[in-house]
């Protein structure tokens with residue numbers, strides 16, 4: 001069933017817009033004038049992908065940088081785990097966080113990254129509709 005979810009003026013080139021349709025969180029992505037619709041939530045740990053970045057057809061999650069191809073929903077890489085620990089005066093990390101990267105890396109390695117779902121989009125005049 002086609003449902004209008006936005007107007008074209010709300011989604012400029014390179015832009016994203018989160019919408020809710022039938023209790024689903026969807027993200028519209030304008031890739032150089034072509035509009036795609038994907039799940040708003042990351043296939044790794046559910047981060048909201050509208051807080052990430054869209055470059056061309058590649059949507060990067062703000063949390064651990066998994067990239068998704070919005071034309072297919074495919075996850076293109078494994079998560080990256082950023083570490084911004086503090087250092088002591090002698091350059092060593094504090095004891096509490098000494099093993100943090102290894103601990104989190106080991107923990108997160110058991111979390112599967114899933115592809116995200118895509119939805120057919122139709123632009124009719126100034127109306128963006130998705131088939132859901």
Ligand code: FES
Nearest residue numbers: 042044045061064
């Ligand atoms: S939640 Fe998106 S990459 Fe981890």
